[in-house]
Amino acid sequence: MKKILAAATLALSMSTTGMAFAEPLKIGMITTLSGGGAGLGIDTRDGFMLAIKNAGNKDITVVTEDDAQKPELAVQIADKMIQSDKVDILTGIVWSNLLMAVAPSAVAQGKFYVSTNAAPAALAGANCNKLYFNAAYQNDNLHEAMGEYANKGYKKMFILAPNYPAGKDSLTGFKRYYKGQLAAEVYTQVGQTDYAAEIAQMRASGADGIFVFLPGGMGIAFMKQFAQSGVKIPVMGPGFSFSQDVLPAIGDAAIGAKASGQWAPDFDNAASKKFLADFQKEYNRLPSIYAVQAYDAAQLIVAAASKASVKNADAFGAELKKADIQSPRGKFKFNTNQHPIQDIYLTEVIKQNGVITNKTVEKIFSDHGDAYAKDCKI
């Protein structure tokens, strides 16, 4: 019976290809809107809603809730959204530890999860899932790019990240490409605000370069304290450490820092220019990479929704995977494990007309996938 039904739906969906789908689609956005990580969540929400607004599709509705960066709260919200709001797709989680608490159970209940940021290694390899898509990257990617960049002039690196899944992915990714010697590998607490003890170790380590992955407030605190410490070793990191959400608060201390990113505000393509102009018009500030990732996630959903019904998971998944969008990043397509294949660039923090922002320096990786895709069997 089920088979017949499935065949019938398939036939039905075939017969309607070419026509725009006018079927209600409900998206549940769980993201961090309060606490120290709120800047990231707000950019995620705003980038996502910008693409939804631009699409003008009245059948798509979005419900948003704040997870306060707490895994237990995220799980409760996800349950509520699935059971009482009856959402079809979940999205928006910034932090990998929260994603690990929510996404596996959501896809087990037959819901799509389209990640706007968090991309733990655990969901990219053997445990990949047909219903789980990542519009941002795989966690290791930007760190791999910095490892590759560090090979060029650094012999002895001091590397540091917070002790949580994305932090471990970060240093693993960096080491995957970095061939030089490591002065030290340090894990700090998530949410730590004082880095005096770590900076003292950097000073004494004899390193010729420092790689830090400290998203949100952690990066602000580190960079300000580092600038005052008198340590003169160059600092680099993935784009998150010097993203637009934290740069104004770090101030001039960030200028000159090198980072890796899949997008920067100076990207010279039509989609990027449109996104930048629309975002500034709507919210009156510069977008961060979190906003771009969420914007693309929403574009992906919108594009798929115009071709297939979300109730038909196979067809909708296939449409999502085509990634038929104009991404501000330029090239964008999905790998076999439904994580992006994209170019990754080196960026540098600069001050332009009084605004501290990132500019693109060079391309580090072309069409970069991830190390886990080969273990994914879908």
Add this chain to the structure above:
Amino acid sequence: MTLALALEQLLNGLQLGVMLFLMAAGLTLIFGVMGLINLAHGSLYMVGAFACATVAAWTGSFWIGLVASLAAAAAAGAIVELVVIRRLYDRDHLDQVLATFALILMFSEGTRWLFGSFPLYLDIPPLLQGAVALPGGTEYPVYRLAIILAGAIVAFGLYLLISRTRLGMRIRAGESDREMIGALGVDIRTLYTVVFALGAALAGLAGAMVGALQSVQVGMGEPVLILAFVVIVIGGIGSIKGALLGALLVGVTDTMGRFLLPKLLALFVAPAQAGMIGGAAASMLIYIVMAVILAVKPRGLFPAAHA
């Protein structure tokens, strides 16, 4: 490990300790005099930081911001005491915890409503920028030395205030017998408001000083609040001397633990694992120290006389 590195880490521990003392002093004073558990103390720290960042951005001067932070936190403290806390003195500790927890939520959301969710910018004043050379060939940030100095001055000032002035005498009297000093004609209500505002001002000062080092953002007070509670539990609830020693102990233990434990573990396991396990163990260290101290001295290092 060189001597210079050890010295630098010791200073880092001292600086963290001094910061915690500013928080813990107010917390323990309020508990000692009024018997009130104030969870919203971290919010007053946040108020101080936001006031300093805002005023410094307006006027271009960190110092005016610092004064504003004291004034804003003291005012916020006084208002909270008059409107909410005053009704809680005779209630159970559980009611106090519940009400002051509600205050945390209100302060956080109120601040978000006023300032938004993105962190504010607050920089170190030009006078205290940069680093100075220390004996042993290392350098140390001037600003952190200034924090240690400011903490020492505040500690000494509090000592003078409490042991040498009329207000201090009343505070001590309030600690030992609340009903009696009321019966002797001291205006206990005003005294409570003054003590609460004083504690709030100290928290605001800490927030402003730390704001220049870290990020000024909503929710910045709560992690510090937890440490401040550890400090007053170790030091003996209600004792300023205990708060000072507890704060320095926690500051130095935490810093040294973060620095030495991974190194110690690296002798036995691979560096990557040592970093991970050592980091996790270091974050537990102060709680282990607290547990040990409470096992030996259940009322803390310097239990307040009357409790």
